[in-house]
Amino acid sequence: MTSRFGLGREGMGPSLQVSYTLPPLISLKNDPSRRYLRGENPSVMRSLPILELPPPKPTHSSYVSKGLSTPRVRRSQKPIVEANGTALSNVQEQHMRPVSAMKMSSEDQSTFLYSAGMDGLVCQWDIGSLDRNSTPRLVQSARPHRNWIWDMALCRGQETVVTCSSDCTVKAWNAGIDGSSYELGAHGDFVKALASASAAEWVASGSLDRTICLWDLKEGRQEPMWRAKAPASIYSTACNYTGSVTATGGVDRTIHGWDPRMRDSTFQLFGHDDNVRTMCMSPDGRYLLSGSSDTTVRLWSVGEQRCLHTFMYHNSSVWSVHSNDSQLTTFYSGDRDGFLCKVDWNHSKDLSEGQCVLVAQESSSETGSMPSILSIAVDDSHQTIWTSTIASSAFRCWKDVPLKSDRPLSSDGGPSNEPDIALQSQVNLKPMRNGEMLSSPITSSNHPLASPAYIQKEDDTALQPHDSADEATPVSSSPLVEVPGSHGIIRACMLNDRMHALTIDSGGIVALWHIPKAKCLGTFDSDALQAVARAQQRGEDWLPQDKPSDTLEMIQGIIEGDGVTQSWCSLDTSTGLLTVYIDESRAWTAEVYADEFNMDVVSGEEQPWTEDRVVLGVCVLRNLFRGLLIAEATLHPPDNNDGVPQLARWLTMLQVTPETLLHMPLSQLPNAPQSDNMEQSMHSIMAHMTGTSKSQAMATVPSPSHVTDSPLETALLQMLDKVLAHFSPGSAGTSPTSLDSNGSLLNGLRRANQKQQPRLDLTAKSGFMNFEQEMNILQAILQGPRRSVPPSPGTPGIFFADGMPVELLQDISQSGELKVAYRGSVESIGRDTPLLELLAPMWLLQILFVRQNPNKELPRIKVYLEKWAPAQVSGMESMTHALEVPQLSTKYSSVTTPRLLRVGRIAEYVYQSLMASGVQAPYAYQSTSSMDVPIDIMCRNMVLPNRYTLLQCLRHCTRSGGDTIHLEYRWKAPAL
Numbered sequence: 001m002t003s004r005f006g007l008g009r010e011g012m013g014p015s016l017q018v019s020y021t022l023p024p025l026i027s028l029k030n031d032p033s034r035r036y037l038r039g040e041n042p043s044v045m046r047s048l049p050i051l052e053l054p055p056p057k058p059t060h061s062s063y064v065s066k067g068l069s070t071p072r073v074r075r076s077q078k079p080i081v082e083a084n085g086t087a088l089s090n091v092q093e094q095h096m097r098p099v100s101a102m103k104m105s106s107e108d109q110s111t112f113l114y115s116a117g118m119d120g121l122v123c124q125w126d127i128g129s130l131d132r133n134s135t136p137r138l139v140q141s142a143r144p145h146r147n148w149i150w151d152m153a154l155c156r157g158q159e160t161v162v163t164c165s166s167d168c169t170v171k172a173w174n175a176g177i178d179g180s181s182y183e184l185g186a187h188g189d190f191v192k193a194l195a196s197a198s199a200a201e202w203v204a205s206g207s208l209d210r211t212i213c214l215w216d217l218k219e220g221r222q223e224p225m226w227r228a229k230a231p232a233s234i235y236s237t238a239c240n241y242t243g244s245v246t247a248t249g250g251v252d253r254t255i256h257g258w259d260p261r262m263r264d265s266t267f268q269l270f271g272h273d274d275n276v277r278t279m280c281m282s283p284d285g286r287y288l289l290s291g292s293s294d295t296t297v298r299l300w301s302v303g304e305q306r307c308l309h310t311f312m313y314h315n316s317s318v319w320s321v322h323s324n325d326s327q328l329t330t331f332y333s334g335d336r337d338g339f340l341c342k343v344d345w346n347h348s349k350d351l352s353e354g355q356c357v358l359v360a361q362e363s364s365s366e367t368g369s370m371p372s373i374l375s376i377a378v379d380d381s382h383q384t385i386w387t388s389t390i391a392s393s394a395f396r397c398w399k400d401v402p403l404k405s406d407r408p409l410s411s412d413g414g415p416s417n418e419p420d421i422a423l424q425s426q427v428n429l430k431p432m433r434n435g436e437m438l439s440s441p442i443t444s445s446n447h448p449l450a451s452p453a454y455i456q457k458e459d460d461t462a463l464q465p466h467d468s469a470d471e472a473t474p475v476s477s478s479p480l481v482e483v484p485g486s487h488g489i490i491r492a493c494m495l496n497d498r499m500h501a502l503t504i505d506s507g508g509i510v511a512l513w514h515i516p517k518a519k520c521l522g523t524f525d526s527d528a529l530q531a532v533a534r535a536q537q538r539g540e541d542w543l544p545q546d547k548p549s550d551t552l553e554m555i556q557g558i559i560e561g562d563g564v565t566q567s568w569c570s571l572d573t574s575t576g577l578l579t580v581y582i583d584e585s586r587a588w589t590a591e592v593y594a595d596e597f598n599m600d601v602v603s604g605e606e607q608p609w610t611e612d613r614v615v616l617g618v619c620v621l622r623n624l625f626r627g628l629l630i631a632e633a634t635l636h637p638p639d640n641n642d643g644v645p646q647l648a649r650w651l652t653m654l655q656v657t658p659e660t661l662l663h664m665p666l667s668q669l670p671n672a673p674q675s676d677n678m679e680q681s682m683h684s685i686m687a688h689m690t691g692t693s694k695s696q697a698m699a700t701v702p703s704p705s706h707v708t709d710s711p712l713e714t715a716l717l718q719m720l721d722k723v724l725a726h727f728s729p730g731s732a733g734t735s736p737t738s739l740d741s742n743g744s745l746l747n748g749l750r751r752a753n754q755k756q757q758p759r760l761d762l763t764a765k766s767g768f769m770n771f772e773q774e775m776n777i778l779q780a781i782l783q784g785p786r787r788s789v790p791p792s793p794g795t796p797g798i799f800f801a802d803g804m805p806v807e808l809l810q811d812i813s814q815s816g817e818l819k820v821a822y823r824g825s826v827e828s829i830g831r832d833t834p835l836l837e838l839l840a841p842m843w844l845l846q847i848l849f850v851r852q853n854p855n856k857e858l859p860r861i862k863v864y865l866e867k868w869a870p871a872q873v874s875g876m877e878s879m880t881h882a883l884e885v886p887q888l889s890t891k892y893s894s895v896t897t898p899r900l901l902r903v904g905r906i907a908e909y910v911y912q913s914l915m916a917s918g919v920q921a922p923y924a925y926q927s928t929s930s931m932d933v934p935i936d937i938m939c940r941n942m943v944l945p946n947r948y949t950l951l952q953c954l955r956h957c958t959r960s961g962g963d964t965i966h967l968e969y970r971w972k973a974p975a976l
Helices: 085-089 526-535 548-559 616-624 626-635 646-654 658-662 682-690 711-727 745-753 771-783 833-839 842-849 877-883 903-916 950-958
Strands: 015-021 026-028 031-038 045-047 050-052 099-107 110-117 122-126 137-142 149-155 160-165 169-174 181-186 191-197 202-207 211-216 226-229 234-239 246-250 255-259 264-269 276-281 287-292 297-301 306-311 318-322 330-335 339-344 355-361 373-379 384-389 395-399 481-483 489-494 500-505 510-514 519-524 570-572 579-582 591-593 613-615 805-812 817-825 860-867 894-898 935-939 964-971
Touching (some): 015 616, 099 384, 110 160, 489 570, 500 548, 526 548, 613 616, 626 842, 646 658, 658 682, 682 833, 860 950, 903 935, 903 964
Parallel strands (some): 050 519
Antiparallel strands (some): 026 031, 122 137, 149 160, 169 181, 211 226, 246 255, 318 330, 395 481, 805 817, 860 894
C-alpha cells in the first residue's frame, strides 16, 4: 500500500516535510561588523541591533535566576545604521558560499561567465565590457539545488547549464528563459563531476556512489542512457567532443576509460599516487590532463595509453586544471595553497623548452582556511583568467600572461617585442624531484620561500627558473576585478528553549534568531566576542569563523537560558541561508508557555503570567499556511460543503479532462482563488512552484506528447485519473464524470467498489493507508468543522513576510535527497490551495483543519513535598522559626502532575493544602498577583522561581532525568 503519488510506506520510503527559509542578512563591504535587513520599503536597509553579552553566570548560588527559558542578552547602545543609496545600489544577488565551478560562454559578440556555488546558486554574469573599476553585471540567476554544487557543464551549444550537487541530483537550467530547472536524474550519493559531449547531446556524471551515468539532453528522461559501475568513488570526469571517449578518476588513483558506444570500460591509466581530483580532455580525445592530490599534473596519450609527461611544479594537491587549447599545449592549474600556474609546452620539442609561470597566488582573506583553487575559467578574447577558491564566496579576474606560443609576431614577421616574463615568476618544468635529474644542473635542489628570486648554473652566471611554484614570485600581485560575495551562514545551533538559535557566518558575525517568528533579533558585538576569546585564552590570532562550532558553543554557554523543551524542527545552512524543517514526527512535540513565546528577549521585559501554552511546530505551520485556511472558507463554505477537492469539482462542473483543466486560465475556473495574474494556469503555477518545468529547461526540444512538463504534473494527473477510474470503471480514467445524486464524488467511488468503509480514524498515519482510505480522510477533513484562522486560542498570530519561501519536500531515504514537491511563498499559498488540497501530506492537513489535538498523554512526574529544614542553611538562624512550615499530611505530601507544571502552581497547591489543614501564615501577606502566594518552593537549598517548570527543576537543579522529584517548602520571607 502506498500513500498519494506512490510516495512509499512511512519509514520505508520517502516522506513529506515542510520547510521555510528565513530572510538573508546583507553584508556591506564598507561595514564588515554589521548585518543589514531590507525593510518594508525595498529601497531602504537598516542594520540589525547590536547585542551585548551578559555577565557570566555565578558558579554557585543559593538562588537560581529569574527562571526564564529564553536567552540572556541585552541591547548595546550602538545605534542602528541606515545604509546609504550608494551602498544599496551595489547590493545584488551574490554567492553566499564558495564558488565551486565556473564556465565561459560566448554568444553574439557577448561573453558570459557562469558561476555555480556551494550555496546551490547559479549566476550568469556579463563580462563583455569590464574595466578595473567595475564588476560584471549579473544577468540572471537560479537556485536549482538545495545543497552544494560540485561541478557545472555548458551543453547544447552553451544554451543549457547542467549542474550536479550534494543533493545527489543532476539538473539542467536554460539560462535564456527563467530560473526553472529540470532534474535529469539522481545518484545514490554526492555527484562530484560532470563532462559534456557536445556533439552527442548527453552529459556524463560521476558520483561517490561509484557509478558513471550518461543523461540524454534531447528527451530529458529521468533514467540514464547508460550506467556503469566504477571500482571506486569518482571525483573527476572528462570526455571528448563526440562522446566516444570518457574518462573518470577518483580515490583509487587510477584513470578509467569508457566507451559509451561499447558500454564498457576500455582502458586504465596508472601513475598517480593519490586521488585524481580534476581532469580535462582534448576535443579529439587524443590527450588527457589530470591533476591529483599527489601534487602532480600528468599528460596522457589516450591512444597509446601511457603518460607522456609528469609536471611537478606544484608542492601541494592539485585541485583544478583547465585548457582551451585543442591539443592541451597550453593549460592552467591551481593547487590547494592558492598558486595559479600557466604552462606552455610543445608536443614536438623537449619539455625543457616549455614554459611555466606563476600567474597569481590566491589568499584567504575571509577565513583561515586554505585558499584552494576550486575552478579556473579563461577568457581568451579579453586575455583574462577567472579563479574561485574555497576560502571565499568572492571570485577574481587576473590578467593572463602571454607565453611563447601566445605571443603575436611583430610587424616584420619576427619575434614579438613584448618583454619576457621575469625569471623570478618562472618555474622549471623538470625540477629535481624524487631522484629525477634536472634538465640543467643547478647548484642547489632546495630553495625555501625566503630564497633569492633566481639561481645560477655551476659553470656560468646564467639565471634559471625556480623548482616549484611556491618559490616563485607571482606575475600579478592583485586581481583586475573581484566579484564580491556575501557572508553566508555556515553554522547554526538551537538554544535549549527551542525558540531561539545562534548562527555564525563566513565573516565571523554571530546572530540571534527567533525561529518560530522567522526573525533575526540582532548580531553580537565583535569586540565583546574578542574579549571572551581572550578571557578563555584562545590566542591573539583567534577569528570566530575559524572554528564556527566552537564559537557558537562559547556564546551559547554565556547566554543560555534555563529552558528545557523538546526539539520540533531541524536547522540547515547548506545554502548560506537559515532554513527550518518540520516533519510529522516532531510537529506536536515542543510546548512552551505563551508568555515566554511572546517575550522580547532584547528588551528584557517580562510578559504577564499566563497558563496558555503554544505548540511551536503547530503554531508555525498554521501561520505559514494562513492563506490556505482563508482560501478554504471561499472554496468550501461551511453552509455548502461536501468535502470534494476543488480540482475534482472543477472536472465535473466543466466536463473536461484533467490535462485540459490544468492548462485552463484561472479566470475561466469558477470560484478560483484570486491571483495577481488570473491568466496563468495550474500548469504554469506547478512549473514555477516545483522549479522543474521541462518545457523551460529544454525549450529548444519539442517534448513528446506522452511526457508531461514536470514530475509533479505527472503525479497529479495519475492521481486524478485514478479518482475518475474508481468512480467510473469503464472510463479508464479519461472520460469526464459527474457527481452522484448526493453531490459527492467519493460516495460514488465507495458504491463502485461495493465495500463497507471502516470507521474514519483521523489519527492514522497516511503512509500506511491505501488510496481509497486516504481520500476518505481527505473528504472528512475538508468537510468537517474548521479551525479558526490565527491568531486564535493556543495559536498566536505571527507576521511572516509575503515573499518568505515555503516548500514541501520529499525525503528520498535511499540517497538522502530532498526533492521539492511544492515550492511557494507565504503570499502564494492561498492561490495554490486547490493544488495543496491534493499535494499536502495528510498530517499537515490535519494540523491545519482538525480542531481536536492528538490524543496523547503528556509525560507526568511524581512530586514529593517536604518541609524545609532550617539547619541546612547557614546565616539564617534568626529567621528559622519564622520561616518554618508544618509538615503536610500524607494526603497532601505527594502529587502526580505533568512535567510542564510551573513551580508557582506547586506553591499555590501547598498554600491551599495548609489552609485546608487549618494552618495560617505567620504574617499578613500582600499578594501582588494571582500566582503570588506566601510560599517558597526549594530544591537543594535553591529557591525556585515561580515560572520554573518541574522539568526545568529536574534538568537544572537535580540534574537528573527520571520521573520523581523531591521539593521543599517554607514561608516566604516578608518584604522589608
